Amino acid sequence: MDLGAAIGLLFVASAGAIVLGLALKWVDRKVTAMVQWRVGPPWYQPVADVAKLLGKETIVPQNARRTGFLLAPVVGFAATVVAAAILVGVNLDPRASFVGDLIVVIYLLTIPSLAVVIGGASSGNPHGAMGASREMKLILSYELPFILAMVPAMIAGGWTFKLGAIIAAPAAGSAWLTVAKVIGFVVALMCIQAKLGLVPFDIAEAETEIMGGAYCEYSGPPLAVFYVTRAMLLAVLPALLVTALWGGFHFGSVGAAAASILKFLLVVVVTVLVRNTNPRVRIDHAMKFFWFGLTPLALVAVVLALVGSAP
Amino acid sequence: MNWKVWGLSKSPWVYHVNVGACNNCDIEILDCLTPRFDIERFGMVLVPTPRHADALLVTGGVTRQARPRLQEVYRQAAKPCIVLCIGACACSMGIFADCYHMAGPPDKVIREVDPNAIIAYVPGCPPKPEAIIAGAVKALQHTVKALS
Amino acid sequence: MDREHLVRQIDNDLGAKLADLAKRGPKRVYLTVEPQHSLEVNRYLYERGGRLATATGVDCPDWIEVCYHYCFDALNVVVTVKARAYKPACELDAVARVFPGAAFIEREIQDLLGVKFIGHPDPRRLILADDWPEGVYPLRRDYCHETHTNTGRAISPDHGRARVLSALRRG
Numbered sequence: 001m002d003l004g005a006a007i008g009l010l011f012v013a014s015a016g017a018i019v020l021g022l023a024l025k026w027v028d029r030k031v032t033a034m035v036q037w038r039v040g041p042p043w044y045q046p047v048a049d050v051a052k053l054l055g056k057e058t059i060v061p062q063n064a065r066r067t068g069f070l071l072a073p074v075v076g077f078a079a080t081v082v083a084a085a086i087l088v089g090v091n092l093d094p095r096a097s098f099v100g101d102l103i104v105v106i107y108l109l110t111i112p113s114l115a116v117v118i119g120g121a122s123s124g125n126p127h128g129a130m131g132a133s134r135e136m137k138l139i140l141s142y143e144l145p146f147i148l149a150m151v152p153a154m155i156a157g158g159w160t161f162k163l164g165a166i167i168a169a170p171a172a173g174s175a176w177l178t179v180a181k182v183i184g185f186v187v188a189l190m191c192i193q194a195k196l197g198l199v200p201f202d203i204a205e206a207e208t209e210i211m212g213g214a215y216c217e218y219s220g221p222p223l224a225v226f227y228v229t230r231a232m233l234l235a236v237l238p239a240l241l242v243t244a245l246w247g248g249f250h251f252g253s254v255g256a257a258a259a260s261i262l263k264f265l266l267v268v269v270v271t272v273l274v275r276n277t278n279p280r281v282r283i284d285h286a287m288k289f290f291w292f293g294l295t296p297l298a299l300v301a302v303v304l305a306l307v308g309s310a311p
Numbered sequence: 312m313n314w315k316v317w318g319l320s321k322s323p324w325v326y327h328v329n330v331g332a333c334n335n336c337d338i339e340i341l342d343c344l345t346p347r348f349d350i351e352r353f354g355m356v357l358v359p360t361p362r363h364a365d366a367l368l369v370t371g372g373v374t375r376q377a378r379p380r381l382q383e384v385y386r387q388a389a390k391p392c393i394v395l396c397i398g399a400c401a402c403s404m405g406i407f408a409d410c411y412h413m414a415g416p417p418d419k420v421i422r423e424v425d426p427n428a429i430i431a432y433v434p435g436c437p438p439k440p441e442a443i444i445a446g447a448v449k450a451l452q453h454t455v456k457a458l459s
Numbered sequence: 460m461d462r463e464h465l466v467r468q469i470d471n472d473l474g475a476k477l478a479d480l481a482k483r484g485p486k487r488v489y490l491t492v493e494p495q496h497s498l499e500v501n502r503y504l505y506e507r508g509g510r511l512a513t514a515t516g517v518d519c520p521d522w523i524e525v526c527y528h529y530c531f532d533a534l535n536v537v538v539t540v541k542a543r544a545y546k547p548a549c550e551l552d553a554v555a556r557v558f559p560g561a562a563f564i565e566r567e568i569q570d571l572l573g574v575k576f577i578g579h580p581d582p583r584r585l586i587l588a589d590d591w592p593e594g595v596y597p598l599r600r601d602y603c604h605e606t607h608t609n610t611g612r613a614i615s616p617d618h619g620r621a622r623v624l625s626a627l628r629r630g
Contacts, residue, residue, distance in 0.1 A: 029351070033349075033351065036346055037346045038346040038349045038351065038352075039349055039351075039352050040349075040351060040352065041351055041352060041353075041354055042352075044321070045321070045322065045354055048317070048318050048321035048322040048354060049318070049322045049354070050318070051314050051315060051317060051318030051321075051322075052315070052318030052319045052321070052322045052323075052324075052365065053318075054315065054318070055314075055315025055316070055318055055319060055391075056365075056389045056390070056391070057389050057390050058389075059362060059387070059389055127360075208359065210359075211359045211360045212358070212359040212360045212363065215360075215363075216359070216360050216362070217360075217362055218362065218363075219362040219363060219389035220389055223362075223363065374588070375588035375590065375591065376588045376589070409604060411597040411602070411604060412587075412588070412597070
């Protein structure tokens with residue numbers, strides 16, 4: 001596609017992801033409140049949070065590395081915007097997908113977590129360093145099962161790296177519900193719980209234990225950018241899950257559109273419910289869970305997919 | 312009112328500082344977060360660091376040890392940041408007024424650093440959660456008027 | 460073993476070292492000791508199973524009395540050792556030498572009443588502020604508040620009385 005259309009797509013996708021992300025952040029807080037028998041904040045709460053953060057002063061600590069400290073949130077935001085744009089483009093028109101775009105999206109979605117690591121490490125604060133090191137260990141733990149969980153989708157799409165082909169595969173005849181895909185879906189669901197920094201895996205940002213971890217020294221607009229990035233991830237990651245492992249978004253007919261939206265909301269609500277019913281785990285427990293629990297499970301899914309696709 | 316002030320009034324993030332309290336006021340503040348009183352309705356969230364705070368909930372009269380630390384916490388909070396003094400000891404040192412270990416009420420200690428600080432007082436020993444919520448809401452309304 | 464048995468044992472083993480042994484009430488026994496025997500009596504009670512609940516200090520005219528309260532939970536008895544630290548030196552042997560549980564409370568008494576505990580394993584300041592002047596003990600009766608406070612208010616020793624009188628005059 002040409003440059004104008006690409007920039008237009010970036011703009012539309014980022015605006016849509018921000019709006020959808022902030023709305024889903026409200027859904028998160030409202031469902032949390034309902035689970036805890038509370039009333040919860042009004043629907044415009046995340047917008048008010050962002051507006052307030054944009055009005056506060058930006059403090060850069062004396063010991064901090066200024067460039068890394070201020071660039072980290074922007075880099076995370078930019079990567080999420082591009083990933084959102086790719087997902088929107090592919091779902092609107094599966095033929096516009098290019099070879100390897102699934103890999104590109106997965107790669108881009110590691111960057112927000114890396115931005116948290118860089119931000120925390122540049123803070124000049126031991127809490128920031130603590131948060132950065134924990135987030136690094138988490139990234140090393142959950143990236144492998146996440147990628148392995150995508151393999152059944154790639155195999156089902158006909159041994160392809162194109163998201164467009166993966167979306168089109170069920171219509172082209174391959175089964176949309178296989179054991180391998182279901183296992184992959186469950187594994188990926190746990191992995192995005194960690195990617196989103198939600199309990200039980202919000203170890204890097206543990207409020208009560210390490211004073212906000214990597215976000216400890218952030219205030220004002222940089223914190224607003226981090227906040228918006230996390231909101232966008234709340235929209236983009238479930239969208240990736242639905243796109244790759246649950247048939248994608250189809251807006252052809254009303255029924256298909258309703259089904260797509262329901263699938264997406266179900267993933268979000270499951271994430272929120274897991275967040276509200278579990279305690280935070282220790283970093284070594286989390287690493288053991290990902291390396292010795294989810295990775296073997298994902299390998300089982302890959303093997304089943306390979307077996308299932310063998311002619 | 313402009314959108315920044317609107318945001319501040321609808322989403323005040325609070326940071327709790329205990330500078331010498333007996334913990335009764337701290338327990339009442341914690342009660343405010345429970346489902347019965349639920350201050351998250353007003354957008355209030357307990358944050359882990361003063362940098363994220365829009366309101367410092369100060370409990371207790373300031374002891375000599377805590378005085379430089381309270382001033383440092385106030386300086387490190389990202390402005391605009393208001394101060395809510397919760398409890399009789401935070402309003403005026405209470406029954407510890409003439410004690411050897413006190414360095415003053417929190418408002419005097421903070422005004423040494425910032426004479427224009429917006430400080431609200433919620434008296435009580437301890438104040439009921441309803442009183443804390445009423446004080447916080449009044450303080451926010453005053454802040455909106457002062458900043459507009 | 461019951462209270463009477465314990466009191467008899469204490470009397471037999473330590474009788475010579477005690478200045479006084481008093482039973483006041485069904486659950487309380489008070490042993491008064493001179494400073495040179497304080498450590499030995501404390502060690503005796505600790506080794507018989509007494510649990511040091513806390514220690515308190517009283518500023519008396521010629522000495523500071525440090526009371527160690529030992530609970531014998533199985534016997535439902537509290538035995539208090541009243542050790543005198545004579546002024547102006549106010550020195551006692553540190554019971555923290557015998558067991559570490561007494562360390563903090565002795566540091567607190569040292570800060571607030573100025574009793575010097577000889578042989579204490581860690582005699583640092585515990586609860587007074589770092590900028591509190593040395594040699595000023597706030598819980599002594601001769602402590603003068605107006606000299607040692609930085610609240611910035613000028614108050615006199617009979618500040619409270621002056622306030623009440625002026626309130627009465629105002630009617």
